[in-house]
Amino acid sequence: MANPTTPEPTRRDFLYIATGAAATLGVGLAAWPFIDSLNPSTAVLAMASVEADLSAIQPGQQVIFKWRGHPLFVRRRTPKEIAAARAVSPSDLPDGLARNANLTESAPATDANRTIKPEWLVLVGVCTHLGCTPAVSTREAPQGSYGGWLCHCHGSDFDASGRIRKGPAPQNLAVPPYAFIGPTKIRIG
Amino acid sequence: MAGHSHYLPKTGFSRWLDQRLPVIRLVNDQFVTFPTPKNLNFWYTFGVILTVMLVLQIVTGIVLAMHYVPTADLAFGSVEQRIMREVNYGWLIRTLHASGASMLFVAVYIHMGRSLYYGSYKAPREILWILGVVLYLLLMATAFFGYTLQWGQMSYWAATVITSLFTAFDQIIPHFGTALSTWVRGDYAVGDATLNRFFSLHYLLPFVIVGVVGLHIWALHVPGNSNPLGIDVKGPQDTVPFHPWYTVKDAFYLTLFLIVFMGFVFYAPNFFSNPDNYIQADPLVTPSEIRPEWYLLPFYAMLRAIPNTLLGVLVLFGAMLTPLFVPWLDTSKVRSCRFRPVMKQLFWVFVATCILLGYVGAHTTDAAWHLGEVDIPLVWLARLGTLYYFAFFWALMPWIGKTEVTRPVPESIAQAVLKKGAVVAKGGEQ
Numbered sequence: 001m002a003n004p005t006t007p008e009p010t011r012r013d014f015l016y017i018a019t020g021a022a023a024t025l026g027v028g029l030a031a032w033p034f035i036d037s038l039n040p041s042t043a044v045l046a047m048a049s050v051e052a053d054l055s056a057i058q059p060g061q062q063v064i065f066k067w068r069g070h071p072l073f074v075r076r077r078t079p080k081e082i083a084a085a086r087a088v089s090p091s092d093l094p095d096g097l098a099r100n101a102n103l104t105e106s107a108p109a110t111d112a113n114r115t116i117k118p119e120w121l122v123l124v125g126v127c128t129h130l131g132c133t134p135a136v137s138t139r140e141a142p143q144g145s146y147g148g149w150l151c152h153c154h155g156s157d158f159d160a161s162g163r164i165r166k167g168p169a170p171q172n173l174a175v176p177p178y179a180f181i182g183p184t185k186i187r188i189g
Numbered sequence: 190m191a192g193h194s195h196y197l198p199k200t201g202f203s204r205w206l207d208q209r210l211p212v213i214r215l216v217n218d219q220f221v222t223f224p225t226p227k228n229l230n231f232w233y234t235f236g237v238i239l240t241v242m243l244v245l246q247i248v249t250g251i252v253l254a255m256h257y258v259p260t261a262d263l264a265f266g267s268v269e270q271r272i273m274r275e276v277n278y279g280w281l282i283r284t285l286h287a288s289g290a291s292m293l294f295v296a297v298y299i300h301m302g303r304s305l306y307y308g309s310y311k312a313p314r315e316i317l318w319i320l321g322v323v324l325y326l327l328l329m330a331t332a333f334f335g336y337t338l339q340w341g342q343m344s345y346w347a348a349t350v351i352t353s354l355f356t357a358f359d360q361i362i363p364h365f366g367t368a369l370s371t372w373v374r375g376d377y378a379v380g381d382a383t384l385n386r387f388f389s390l391h392y393l394l395p396f397v398i399v400g401v402v403g404l405h406i407w408a409l410h411v412p413g414n415s416n417p418l419g420i421d422v423k424g425p426q427d428t429v430p431f432h433p434w435y436t437v438k439d440a441f442y443l444t445l446f447l448i449v450f451m452g453f454v455f456y457a458p459n460f461f462s463n464p465d466n467y468i469q470a471d472p473l474v475t476p477s478e479i480r481p482e483w484y485l486l487p488f489y490a491m492l493r494a495i496p497n498t499l500l501g502v503l504v505l506f507g508a509m510l511t512p513l514f515v516p517w518l519d520t521s522k523v524r525s526c527r528f529r530p531v532m533k534q535l536f537w538v539f540v541a542t543c544i545l546l547g548y549v550g551a552h553t554t555d556a557a558w559h560l561g562e563v564d565i566p567l568v569w570l571a572r573l574g575t576l577y578y579f580a581f582f583w584a585l586m587p588w589i590g591k592t593e594v595t596r597p598v599p600e601s602i603a604q605a606v607l608k609k610g611a612v613v614a615k616g617g618e619q
Contacts, residue, residue, distance in 0.1 A: 038386065044376050064473055069378025071473040129498070131353040132346065132475035152477040154554050170498055
C-alpha cells in the first residue's frame with residue numbers, strides 16, 4: 001500500500017472481477033437459447049424450399065405461388081414483353097443491379113440477368129419499399145405505365161422484368177434462388 | 190411535499206396492522222391527505238382517467254384472452270365469429286377493448302400536451318416526465334401488438350410494414366436488417382409464429398405498464414403535482430388534501446370522459462376501426478391503401494415523407510425518442526406557458542403540426558390539396574411538418590427559453606387564487 005488513495009489490487013479484487021466476468025458470460029450464454037428460439041423454427045425452415053409446376057401457365061399469364069409466406073410471382077412472358085424488357089439499358093434504370101440471388105450481387109440489371117429462361121420470370125412478390133404485394137399488369141387489366149406491376153400502396157411502377165421504373169421502391173423486385181428441375185418445373189429456395 | 194405522515198390508526202386492528210404492514214398509512218398519505226395544489230384545472234384530471242382506462246383495458250383484455258385463439262387459421266374467426274357473435278356479451282367486451290385503446294390514446298395525448306404546456310417536465314420532475322414518455326412508448330408497442338391480433342387485412346399488413354422497417358438496417362450492415370426482421374417475425378413473412386409472440390407480448394406489456402405507472406406516481410409524489418401557474422408550492426396555504434377535493438373533481442371529469450367513451454362503444458363502435466380489417470388476413474393480397482391506427486398516423490406521415498427508407502426509419506425513431514430530452518431542451522426558467530407568450534404560440538403550432546401530420550398520414554402519398562389552380566402535394570406538407578416537429582424540440586425550445594421575455598409570475602398559488610377570487614367577488618357586488 002504505497003498510496004492510500006489507489007490501493008494495490010488484492011487477490012479479493014481479482015476474485016470479484018473473475019466472478020463478475022464468469023457470471024456475465026454465463027448469463028449471456030444462457031440468454032442465447034431464448035434469443036434463438038425466436039428465429040424461424042425447423043418446421044418453417046422445412047418449408048423454405050418448395051417446388052412449383054409451371055406447365056399450366058399460359059403465355060402472358062401470371063400465377064402466384066407461396067414461398068416462405070410471401071407471394072411468389074411466376075410470369076410466362078410473351079416474346080413482345082421480352083423484347084420490350086431487353087430494349088432497356090441498365091444504366092437508365094433507378095436500380096442498376098439484377099437483384100438475382102442466383103448471380104453475384106454486382107450483376108447489372110439486364111433482362112437476361114433477371115431470368116434463367118427468358119420466357120419464365122420468377123420473382124418474390126414483395127414490393128421493396130414497404131412489403132406490399134404489387135398488382136400484375138395484363139392485357140385485359142393494365143397496371144402502371146411499364147407493363148409489369150404496380151404497387152398500389154405507394155405507387156411503385158415495375159416493368160415486365162420486375163425492375164423498378166418509377167416510385168419510391170429502392171430496388172428491383174427480388175429474384176429468389178431457384179433452379180429448373182424439369183422443362184416446366186422449378187424448385188425455389 | 191410528501192412530508193411526514195398524519196395518519197392515526199383508530200382501531201386496535203389498524204394499529205396492529207400499521208406496525209407490520211403500513212398499507213393503510215400509505216393509501217392515506219398518498220391518496221387521501223396528500224397535499225395537492227389548490228389551482229389544478231380540468232387538464233389535470235387525465236392522470237386518474239388514464240389509470241381507470243388502463244385498468245379497464247386489462248380487465249376486458251383478460252376476458253377476451255379467454256376466448257381468443259392466437260393462430261393464423263383461427264384468430265380472425267375467434268374474434269369476428271366467436272367473441273362478436275357467440276360469447277355472451279363478447280361484442281360489448283371486445284368493443285370496450287378496441288375503442289378503449291383509442292380513448293386511452295386520446296387521454297394520453299391530452300395528458301402529454303398538458304405537461305408540455307404547463308412545463309410539468311421541468312426540474313424537479315424530469316424523471317416523472319421521462320417515465321411518462323417510456324409509458325407512451327410501451328403503450329404504442331402494446332397497441333400495435335393488439336391491433337395485429339385481430340388478424341384482419343389491416344392488422345396483417347400493418348405488422349408486415351412495421352416489421353419491414355428493420356430491413357432498412359441492411360443499408361448499414363448488409364443482410365443484418367433482413368435477419369433482424371426474420372428474427373422478429375419468427376418466419377420469413379408475418380405468420381403463425383409472429384401472431385403467437387405478439388399475443389404473448391400483448392398480454393405481458395400491460396403489466397409492465399402497470400409497474401411503470403407505479404414508478405410514475407412515485408416520482409409524482411416526491412415533488413408533488415405541478416400546476417397551471419408553474420410555481421412551487423410555498424406552504425399549506427397553497428394546497429388542499431387530495432380527498433375530497435380532487436377525488437370528486439377527478440370523478441366528475443372521469444364520468445364525462447366515460448360518457449363520451451360509451452357514446453363510441455354503443456353508437457359508433459367502428460368509429461376508430463378500418464373497414465379493411467373485417468377481411469381476414471391474406472398474405473398474398475395487399476389492401477389498396479394501408480394505414481396504421483389514428484394515434485400512429487403522424488409518425489407514419491414522417492416515415493413516408495422521407496424518400497430514403499433508412500433515413501425515414503431513423504426519423505421515425507428519432508421523433509418517438511425526442512420527447513425524452515425535453516427537460517433539458519427547454520432552457521426557460523419559467524415553467525408555465527401562461528407566462529411565456531412566444532412559447533405558447535409555438536406550442537399551439539406544434540399541436541396543429543401533429544394534427545396536420547396525422548391528416549397526411551391518413552392519405553395516399555400522391556394525394557394533394559387543390560387550391561384553385563395550385564396543387565399542394567401532401568408529401569411536402571409532411572416534410573414541412575416533420576421539419577417543424579424536430580425544430581420545435583431541438584432548436585426553438587432551447588433558443589426561445591433563453592431569449593423570450595416572460596410575463597411576471599405570481600408570488601404564490603394562494604395569492605393568485607385569492608386575487609382571482611377577489612375579482613370575482615368584486616364583480617358580484619356591482
